[in-house]
Amino acid sequence: MKRYDVALIGLGVMGQSLARNIASQKFRVLTYNRTTKKAVQFIEEYGNDYLDYKANLKALVKELKTPRKIILMVPAGKPVDDMIQSLAKLLSKNDILIDAGNSLFKETIRRNELLKKKGIHFVGMGVSGGEEGALRGPSIMPGCDAKVWKSIRPILTKIAAKDFKGKPCVTHVGTDGAGHYVKMVHNGIEYAVMQMMAEAYEMLKSIYGLKPNEIANVFSKYNRGRLKSYLFEISVPVLSRKDDFKKGYLIDFILDKAGQKGTGRWTVIDALERGAVIPTIAEAVFARSLSSNKTERIVLSKLYKTRESKNLLSRKAFVKQLESALYAGMISCYAQGFELIRLAAEQQNWKLNFAEIARIWEGGCIIRADLLNFIHKAFASKRGKPVHLFMIGDIKKALQKDAPALSEVVSLGARSNVPIAAMATAHAYLYGMTSSVVPANFIQGLRDFFGAHTYERADKKGIFHTPWSNLDL
Numbered sequence: 001m002k003r004y005d006v007a008l009i010g011l012g013v014m015g016q017s018l019a020r021n022i023a024s025q026k027f028r029v030l031t032y033n034r035t036t037k038k039a040v041q042f043i044e045e046y047g048n049d050y051l052d053y054k055a056n057l058k059a060l061v062k063e064l065k066t067p068r069k070i071i072l073m074v075p076a077g078k079p080v081d082d083m084i085q086s087l088a089k090l091l092s093k094n095d096i097l098i099d100a101g102n103s104l105f106k107e108t109i110r111r112n113e114l115l116k117k118k119g120i121h122f123v124g125m126g127v128s129g130g131e132e133g134a135l136r137g138p139s140i141m142p143g144c145d146a147k148v149w150k151s152i153r154p155i156l157t158k159i160a161a162k163d164f165k166g167k168p169c170v171t172h173v174g175t176d177g178a179g180h181y182v183k184m185v186h187n188g189i190e191y192a193v194m195q196m197m198a199e200a201y202e203m204l205k206s207i208y209g210l211k212p213n214e215i216a217n218v219f220s221k222y223n224r225g226r227l228k229s230y231l232f233e234i235s236v237p238v239l240s241r242k243d244d245f246k247k248g249y250l251i252d253f254i255l256d257k258a259g260q261k262g263t264g265r266w267t268v269i270d271a272l273e274r275g276a277v278i279p280t281i282a283e284a285v286f287a288r289s290l291s292s293n294k295t296e297r298i299v300l301s302k303l304y305k306t307r308e309s310k311n312l313l314s315r316k317a318f319v320k321q322l323e324s325a326l327y328a329g330m331i332s333c334y335a336q337g338f339e340l341i342r343l344a345a346e347q348q349n350w351k352l353n354f355a356e357i358a359r360i361w362e363g364g365c366i367i368r369a370d371l372l373n374f375i376h377k378a379f380a381s382k383r384g385k386p387v388h389l390f391m392i393g394d395i396k397k398a399l400q401k402d403a404p405a406l407s408e409v410v411s412l413g414a415r416s417n418v419p420i421a422a423m424a425t426a427h428a429y430l431y432g433m434t435s436s437v438v439p440a441n442f443i444q445g446l447r448d449f450f451g452a453h454t455y456e457r458a459d460k461k462g463i464f465h466t467p468w469s470n471l472d473l
């Protein structure tokens with residue numbers, strides 16, 4: 001008898017949590033894992049009428065209601081292709097295969113085309129929220145055809161997190177690679193937001209001399225205001241945890257080398273290829289790479305004078321200014337992310353609703369924050385159209401109020417020799433995008449001088465070249 005509503009393959013950190021979440025909503029889930037021992041242990045601990053496993057794919061496929069729905073939760077790349085190859089032989093026309101890992105959207109488009117030829121529907125589905133989110137309700141970003149969305153919607157709406165109004169944090173993002181693309185940019189924004197927070201931490205620490213527990217208090221205060229977010233919430237325990245081995249705070253013993261799994265890098269590479277402007281996300285990726293140069297940094301720190309603290313505001317005034325600066329910086333960073341998505345949607349022919357994208361990030365995902373509700377409402381006021389965030393009235397008002405603080409904080413960072421590239425680029429993006437004239441005329445003049453690259457004029461149409469002469473030198 002075909003008893004199961006859905007199968008889940010890959011019982012790692014995310015797969016186990018997602019399978020338990022689906023089963024808890026009374027959908028019957030059949031799981032499979034490459035290493036059977038892990039599946040056996042998982043079912044011993046959590047198995048019930050709604051949750052079981054099979055030791056091989058053939059047996060798994062036989063037990064599923066048709067059209068079959070199978071979720072893959074395996075690492076991106078070859079494991080996904082290998083699983084698709086094994087499953088494609090066992091599946092029938094109209095079955096639905098969902099890749100819920102962090103796959104590159106281009107791979108999703110390729111796999112979609114491949115499976116379409118066999119009549120199998122493919123869904124590239126971004127899932128954010130880590131282990132806890134997958135268990136209690138993630139933000140879910142599926143990319144697929146509209147009729148496939150109808151089939152998977154009942155399960156996804158039940159297992160997703162809830163937005164500020166209690167609606168599920170899932171929407172039909174768009175077709176083929178759109179879901180994985182939006183998830184990739186979400187991760188890029190996550191890099192940028194975390195980097196700005198790290199820069200705020202660094203300024204409070206090295207300019208104002210605050211101890212970790214004092215910074216935790218500042219961040220806790222921010223989390224009770226308009227910066228309220230999951231990342232500020234978890235900053236408090238991360239900063240105030242005492243070390244188990246030595247006297248002091250754990251944070252001071254964590255090595256300052258940040259890891260990365262690649263979605264930030266993918267976002268930046270994609271933006272460069274499309275000609276999109278996401279300097280804050282790029283700087284966040286570079287900052288993680290810079291952090292890895294620990295040995296060189298130690299040597300060089302002995303040769304150069306670093307931190308300086310002068311002309312400081314009172315600590316209380318600075319904490320307030322920094323809150324405003326972070327707010328403006330984060331708006332700038334979201335504007336960059338959404339502009340990248342806009343450009344990609346144009347080039348990939350995706351019809352996206354920006355209000356919906358901001359809405360499904362309100363809950364479940366790592367960047368969930370009150371700010372996303374503000375951005376959701378801002379885009380909703382434009383009926384979800386992909387306008388530039390800076391164009392929207394309420395956003396303009398917020399930036400007019402808070403951007404001066406960002407200028408002050410960036411200036412303090414520069415005066416104090418504290419590298420705050422994410423905040424500085426958030427500032428540069430804001431003032432670059434809101435400048436009717438930028439110095440690209442000068443670049444064009446130089447290019448035409450040394451390479452006869454030609455230029456356009458501001459006052460009349462046409463392509464021009466000036467016969468610059470060495471006599472001009």
Ligand SMILES: NC(=O)c1ccc[n+]([C@@H]2O[C@H](COP(=O)([O-])OP(=O)(O)OC[C@H]3O[C@@H](n4cnc5c(N)ncnc54)[C@H](OP(=O)(O)O)[C@@H]3O)[C@@H](O)[C@H]2O)c1
Binds near residue numbers: 034100103
């Ligand atoms: N961790 C997070 O917070 C997070 C958040 C969002 C998205 N994701 C994405 O979700 C996916 C899964 O992540 P995870 O953290 O759950 O990974 P994980 O803990 O490393 O688990 C990976 C699972 O995939 C299986 N697997 C690995 N290689 C395989 C292969 N070649 N063929 C078949 N099965 C294979 C493993 O089986 P074995 O037991 O046999 O090794 C394991 O069950 C990734 O794409 C990840 O980027 C992760």
